[in-house]
Amino acid sequence: MRKLLLTTALAAAFMAPAAYADETVTIGIVTAQTGPLAAPGKFQMNGFNLAVDEINGNGGFQVGDTTYMLELKVYDTRCNAAEGASAMQRLATVDQVPIVLGELCSPVAAAEAPIAQDFQVPLVVTVPTASSLTEQGNPYFFRVNANSGQLNEALAAFVETIDSEPLSFIAWNNDTGRGGANGMRELLPEDFEFGYIGFFNVGEVDFANHITNIRNEDSKAIMLLMDEEPGALAIRQIRDAGLDAKLIGTLAMGSNRFLDRLNAEYLNGMVQYSSFPPNAPMERIKNFSDTYREKYGEESHGFAAQSYDGVFVAVEAMKAAGTTTDGAAIRDALAEISVDGVIGTISFDEKGQASPPVYITEWCEDGSRKIIAPEDLAADCGAG
Amino acid sequence: MATAILEQFINGAMMGSIYVLMALGMVLIYGVMHVLNFAHGVLFMVGGYLTHLFFFSWTGSYPLAILGSMVALAAIGIVLERLVFRALRDNLRMQIVSSLGLILIIQNGVVQIWGPHALQMRPTTVETLVKFGQLSFTLQHFVIMGVVAAAVAALYLFLTHTRLGTAMRATSQAPEAAVVVGIDPNRVYTLTFMIACALAGLGGALLGPLFIIFPQMGDAPMLKALSAIVIGGMGSVPGAIVGGLGIGIVESLSTLVIPTDYRDTITFGVLILMLLIRPWGIFGVRVRGED
Numbered sequence: 001m002r003k004l005l006l007t008t009a010l011a012a013a014f015m016a017p018a019a020y021a022d023e024t025v026t027i028g029i030v031t032a033q034t035g036p037l038a039a040p041g042k043f044q045m046n047g048f049n050l051a052v053d054e055i056n057g058n059g060g061f062q063v064g065d066t067t068y069m070l071e072l073k074v075y076d077t078r079c080n081a082a083e084g085a086s087a088m089q090r091l092a093t094v095d096q097v098p099i100v101l102g103e104l105c106s107p108v109a110a111a112e113a114p115i116a117q118d119f120q121v122p123l124v125v126t127v128p129t130a131s132s133l134t135e136q137g138n139p140y141f142f143r144v145n146a147n148s149g150q151l152n153e154a155l156a157a158f159v160e161t162i163d164s165e166p167l168s169f170i171a172w173n174n175d176t177g178r179g180g181a182n183g184m185r186e187l188l189p190e191d192f193e194f195g196y197i198g199f200f201n202v203g204e205v206d207f208a209n210h211i212t213n214i215r216n217e218d219s220k221a222i223m224l225l226m227d228e229e230p231g232a233l234a235i236r237q238i239r240d241a242g243l244d245a246k247l248i249g250t251l252a253m254g255s256n257r258f259l260d261r262l263n264a265e266y267l268n269g270m271v272q273y274s275s276f277p278p279n280a281p282m283e284r285i286k287n288f289s290d291t292y293r294e295k296y297g298e299e300s301h302g303f304a305a306q307s308y309d310g311v312f313v314a315v316e317a318m319k320a321a322g323t324t325t326d327g328a329a330i331r332d333a334l335a336e337i338s339v340d341g342v343i344g345t346i347s348f349d350e351k352g353q354a355s356p357p358v359y360i361t362e363w364c365e366d367g368s369r370k371i372i373a374p375e376d377l378a379a380d381c382g383a384g
Numbered sequence: 385m386a387t388a389i390l391e392q393f394i395n396g397a398m399m400g401s402i403y404v405l406m407a408l409g410m411v412l413i414y415g416v417m418h419v420l421n422f423a424h425g426v427l428f429m430v431g432g433y434l435t436h437l438f439f440f441s442w443t444g445s446y447p448l449a450i451l452g453s454m455v456a457l458a459a460i461g462i463v464l465e466r467l468v469f470r471a472l473r474d475n476l477r478m479q480i481v482s483s484l485g486l487i488l489i490i491q492n493g494v495v496q497i498w499g500p501h502a503l504q505m506r507p508t509t510v511e512t513l514v515k516f517g518q519l520s521f522t523l524q525h526f527v528i529m530g531v532v533a534a535a536v537a538a539l540y541l542f543l544t545h546t547r548l549g550t551a552m553r554a555t556s557q558a559p560e561a562a563v564v565v566g567i568d569p570n571r572v573y574t575l576t577f578m579i580a581c582a583l584a585g586l587g588g589a590l591l592g593p594l595f596i597i598f599p600q601m602g603d604a605p606m607l608k609a610l611s612a613i614v615i616g617g618m619g620s621v622p623g624a625i626v627g628g629l630g631i632g633i634v635e636s637l638s639t640l641v642i643p644t645d646y647r648d649t650i651t652f653g654v655l656i657l658m659l660l661i662r663p664w665g666i667f668g669v670r671v672r673g674e675d
Contacts, residue, residue, distance in 0.1 A: 038500070173645050199645040203603070205595035208395040209639035209647065215518075216388045216640075229502055233595060240513060241391075242520035261504070 025324045026071045027314055028091035028121075030084055030102035030112060033076035040303055041079075041104050044127055046296055047307030048072060048101065053295075061315050063324055070315070073097060077108050084108035085115060092119035098318065098325050099124065101310045104303075106130035106175070116140040120327040122317070122334055126310040127303050130175065131183075134353040140327075142334055142352040144313060145306045145343070146275050148180060154358035155248070155273045156187035158373050164221035164246060166195035168214045170207060170234055171225035173199035180225040180250075195219040205230070207237045214243065221246040228252040232261035239266050251275055254361050254369060254384060256299045264367030274359045276302030276343055277371055277384045288342040302343075306356075309341030359384075385640075391519050392636045398525045400632020401532035405587040406609030407616070407624035408539065409580035415619035416556045416576040419469050419479050423486035425606025426494075427581050431457055431588025432597040433494055436503050446507035450589040457585030458578040465577035470570070491599045502598035510593050528590045535586060536625060539579070543621070552576060556619070608632075611655045617668025626666060 029048055032041035052070045055061055060069040073095050075087035084103060091097050092115060099122045103109040106128040113133065116123035117140045124142045125133070131149040134141065159167065169184075171177030181197055195217035198210040214222055222238065222245050224231050231253050238247070249272035252258070259267060278289045278300045288308065292300035313334070318324050321333035338347040344356040360373035361384035369384025371377055406428060413419050431453045438449035468486065472478040512523040543549035554562040555572045563569060584602075592601065609624075612631050616623025631651050638650045658665065 035500075198643070201645070203600050205598075205601070206395075206399065209392065209636060209644045212388050212391045212395070213639065213644065215391070216385070229596070240520060240522055242513075242515065242518060 022066045023068050023324075024071050025068045025318065026073050026095065026097050027311070028088075028095060028097035028100035028102075029072050029074040030077050030087050030091070030100060030108075031074070032079040032104045033074070035078040035080070037079045037104055040127070041076075043301040043303040044102070044104055044307045045074070046292070046301075047126070047304035047309075048311055050292060050295060050304070051308045051311035054291075055311070055315060061319060063319055064322055068318075068324060070311070077103065077105075079105040079108055081108050081111040085111040088112040088115040088123070089119075092116070092121045097121065098323070098327055099314045099330055101126060101307070101314060103128055106133060109133055110136075113138050113141045120331070122327060122331045124310050124313060124334070126306040130179070134351040138352070139335075140331055142313075142348050142354075144310045144341075144346055144354050144356075145302075146356055146358050147353060148176075148183065150355065151251070151273050151275070151358055152180065152183040152187055154360060154373065156184055158271065158360045159184075159221070159223075159248065160188065160192075162221070162246070164248070165193040166217055166219050167193070167221045167223060167248075168195035168217055168219040168245075169197045169223045169225060170210045170214075171197070171199050171223075172227075172230075173201050177225045181223075184223065200226075200230070205233055207234045208241070210234075211238055211241045211243060214238075214245065215241070219245050221248055223248040224253070225250060226252075228255075228258055228261070232258065235262060235266055235270070246271070248272065251302060254363075255301065259363075259367050264363070264365065267363040267367070268365050269363060271360055271362045271372070274302065274361045274384070275356060276300075276305045277359050277361050277369065278302075278305075279369070279383050280359075280371060280377070281379050281383055282377075284340075284342050305342045309339070309343055309346055312341060313337070313339050313346055387517070387519065388640055389637065390516075392640060393633060394519075394521060394525065396633035396636025397629065398528050398632070399636065400629035401529050402587050402591050402605055402628075403608045403612050403632050404625050404628035405532055405535065405583050405590075406605050407612040407628040408536070408621065409583040410609055411613045411616075411619060411621060411624040412552075412576050412580045412583075414613065415621070416552055417469070417473065417573050418476070419473070420476065420483070421469070421580075422480060422483040422606070422610075423464075423490065424483075424580070424584055424609070425602030426487050426490040427457060427460065427584040428588040428591075428602035428605055429597075429599060430460070430490060430494065431585030432592030432601055433498055433503070433588075434585065435589035435592060436505050436597050439505055439507070446509065446593070450586065453585045453589045454582040457581040461577040461579075461581030462574055464581070465574050469577070470573065473573075494599050500599070502596040503592075504596055505593045507593055522594065524590075524594045528594070531586070531590060535583065539583075539621075548575060608635075608651060611651050613665075614655055615658050615665055617665030620665065620667035623665050623667035 031044050056069050060067045077084035077087050091100050101124050103125050104127050109125050109128045117138050122140050126144045129148040131147045169181045171181045196213040247270040251274050254272045254274045289300040316337050316339050317330050317333040320337050321329040323329050346354045348354055359371050361369045362372050364381035368382045370381045371379045371384050410424050413421050434453040434456050435449045438452040443449050468482050509524040509527045510522050513520050551567045551572055608631050612627030613624050616627030635647050635651050639647050
């Protein structure tokens with residue numbers, strides 16, 4: 001019996017895909033796992049882990065004649081620039097990883113990018129949206145996800161097509177909020193009529209003053225440039241105050257988690273840009289969403305999809321470069337490759353920026369979402 | 385414009401009522417004990433969390449949850465007075481440093497227990513809307529103003545018509561003379577802390593459900609309440625009421641003419657102006673050598 005068990009165990013071990021791998025490659029990860037942005041950091045990490053499980057589950061990947069399994073070396077940067085810079089340096093010098101993926105926060109990515117260049121270790125970010133990140137002329141910095149400029153362009157194009165004048169804003173009083181509001185004003189035509197433009201500090205929860213001013217301006221639409229939590233509060237207060245202006249939000253406001261904070265009545269008719277509609281009727285998105293739900297028991301998230309694609313981009317670059325150690329060669333490969341990912345085809349321009357599709361989704365009466373732009377990808381309620 | 389002014393007035397009166405509750409607690413402690421408790425904001429926040437806990441875990445009744453939160457905060461007040469502030473009674477600097485330390489301890493403690501994410505609770509008063517023409521408010525707006533008015537009236541009656549209230553006023557005005565007539569100052573100090581903390585708990589219990597309950601929810605009300613008691617007059621109960629309501633209404637109305645993100649500059653501008661021209665406040669008493 002003992003012999004039989006031993007034989008079975010050995011057979012199982014040899015049948016496991018890992019048995020075919022010759023070596024292991026460790027990829028560096030920088031993301032927020034604790035602190036106020038731990039929740040979005042978890043989505044990012046889920047995406048990385050899902051990709052690694054899939055690659056290793058399929059027996060690893062081949063570079064030259066060698067088969068490699070993937071491993072992640074994760075540092076929690078807590079959305080803190082100093083901790084991000086320190087982690088990036090540690091990954092480059094102590095851990096000596098060939099490529100680093102992450103980050104969650106734009107200012108932290110900005111602190112990590114010069115270190116990536118100094119040590120010739122490519123940094124591929126999958127979540128930060130600040131347009132300026134890919135404007136620094138850093139050849140070792142790449143971004144998988146759409147930046148704020150690309151997201152705003154898609155939203156501005158849509159806003160122009162609806163009855164939204166005068167358009168008011170409630171935005172965070174920081175780079176994201178002010179940058180977003182200014183970006184939209186630049187993208188919309190010169191004669192476009194704007195109403196009230198108000199900013200609030202992070203942590204403020206009372207939007208009554210903004211709402212009175214918006215009512216005063218007789219605004220047809222309100223753009224909310226903020227995160228999930230203040231967004232839910234602002235929408236509730238806007239609707240409770242009796243304002244029925246059209247609501248326009250960010251990608252944080254197009255998920256079932258957001259619906260759980262409010263209800264279908266509050267959200268009905270609201271539109272938002274999205275980099276990843278999790279229920280879109282596309283094979284690649286459907287497969288990812290099903291696998292994600294099976295593993296994590298919840299609706300998939302854009303940050304997870306972008307991060308999942310980031311791992312495949314890194315693997316394809318190592319395969320194309322023919323090395324798992326030479327950061328400079330991997331960088332050159334990154335600049336040339338094209339990967340069909342969950343979020344779309346990923347290839348980088350000369351600034352290191354990819355251009356995945358940006359969607360506009362709209363909340364339906366029953367609490368589902370539909371895709372209304374781009375036109376060729378439009379789909380009915382339940383698809384967004 | 386009249387509609388906008390009315391809307392902002394009601395919003396301002398509601399927030400001002402919350403500042404009044406906070407300011408009353410701080411002014412009681414300062415008036416009786418000469419302690420400036422900067423940790424009053426986190427006690428307000430704990431009131432919100434405990435109301436959430438009592439509502440969902442024990443009572444299912446919002447009024448009972450508020451009551452439970454006030455009782456729990458009063459108990460916390462006893463502990464804080466006995467363990468921290470009694471030992472530092474004659475050292476204002478140490479009191480300030482300790483109360484700043486308490487902010488960090490209590491805020492981080494709350495994060496450890498409830499996590500960093502905001503909590504929501506939606507009692508009927510928050511879900512019910514009251515409409516005036518095109519304007520619409522939650523019933524909670526008026527509940528807040530009504531409950532605060534009742535609390536102020538009850539506090540006034542307590543201070544002027546009960547032996548304990550008289551003892552508190554006596555200790556506040558002349559501590560040595562109060563001892564001579566048989567008042568135990570330690571009991572008065574403990575009672576003062578209990579009442580002040582219960583008022584902070586009431587504030588958190590009223591405001592938390594209207595918005596969200598989160599670790600920093602008491603920071604802004606504490607700063608506004610501090611401004612209210614400086615503007616109204618340190619140690620003056622009428623000053624705390626006028627100061628708190630005044631700040632709420634003025635900051636709200638000011639956003640009709642200045643950008644909303646400059647709202648706080650009005651409050652703190654008035655505060656600095658008051659310190660420059662009348663440092664003893666509207667209702668305060670000028671003390672020789674104080675300015």
